[in-house]
Amino acid sequence: PLRQLTTESSKPTGNFSPFHRRRRRRAMFRLPRSTLSGILLSSSISSLHRCLLSATVAGSRISPSPSFAVEEYLVDTCGLTRPQALKASAKISHIKSPTNPDAVLAFLAGLGFSGADVSALIAKDPKFLCASVGRTLSPIFEELTGLGLSRSEVVRLVLLTAGGGRFRRTFVVSRVHYYLSLFGSSENLLRALKGRFCFLDSDLERRVKPTVTLLQECRLGACDIAKLLIAVPRMLTTNTEHIRVMVACAEGIGVPRGSGMFRAALHAVAFQSEEEVAAKVEYLRNTFSWSHAEVGIAVSKFPHLLRYSKDRLQCMSEFFISEAGLEPAYIAQQPVMLGYSLEGRLRPRYYVIKFLKENGLLKRVPKCSTIFHYVEKLFVDRHIHPHKEAAPHLAEDYAAACRGEMQTCFRFMNQERSI
Structure with a gap:
């Protein structure tokens, strides 16, 4: 035992004075701060320390912390x-x-x-x-x-x-x-962020604010700038040189800065090259049989034409020219008609007017542009409700046509008359 070991070691040996014997005993009991280090001073306990250490290591191997x-x-x-x-x-x-x-x-x-x-x-x-x-x-x-x-x-x-x-x-x-x-x-803001371009990463001072300043120089108001950037948030992630190219392209299709259509023109040409815009203008001219002047009028009045697919433009041309019988020059003067849904608006309304005309229910045939521009409620109030008695199924047939369930004929009283 440690107590016995230290006691025996403290016994006087040789001819030491009482002072030296007391000093020796105090030195023997002055153990280091670490108990383990103190134990290691004794050769009789060092082997026990090694056994305990080995057991600890072995235990850690058996039960590791997850x-x-x-x-x-x-x-x-x-x-x-x-x-x-x-x-x-x-x-x-x-x-x-x-x-x-x-x-x-x-x-x-x-x-x-x-x-x-x-x-x-x-x-x-x-x-x-x-x-x-x-x-x-x-x-x-x-x-x-x-x-x-x-x-x-x-x-x-x-x-x-x-x-x-x-x-x-x-x-x-x-x-x-x-x-x-x-x-x-x-x-x-949340609407603008729905796109795949996250402009939160763009540097405000070096990229975003210069773009906004350039748009202001084009005489776009705060509301127009907000609408443009919501529609084309990618503009906030590009450099101002690309924006300047878009501005020049918008002016090139006949829409001057400061005009009411300049925002729409910038949207229409955004991130399209001059070659792509020129090719789309040429396609419009050929598809609608327009002259160079007429295509210029149509594009300047309704720049969104430049964003429509070729298939959509071809279908519109067939409907307006071949089916409705409108003149190309008239279409060029009313290009907004090309922005409406063909199946959900244009064709159903055209068939209603044609049906009413053929059955003698119209005193005066309205212009196509007027028919197509009416908001839905106004069209129904003027051309559906007044004919409930003469054509009781007209409202039902028109609603089905607007849903894409195009009727082969509209019903008149108990008869069916082809449209």
């Missing part, structure tokens, strides 16, 4: 599919404990994220699970709601722009603040 399975956590807790979890786990393999991920998930649930929302977010941005709730996420989300966004709008904003770590960086608040002012409302 490691955190990231992939399983992503599947079981976050709701990712196995392929998604396999891809995501490679980005967060350094996580050794579920503590922080659990805190993040609890935070998201408190904001109103559904299980599906969480799965979508984590699949796009796995490192979101690594963010600190207290230092990063909570302050950012509080500032976003402070800008006037509701919790549901914050959820939509995060899901629309998930990925790239945007909502783990403080700059997102200042950028959202700027875009709320630019677009005029949170709903407009």
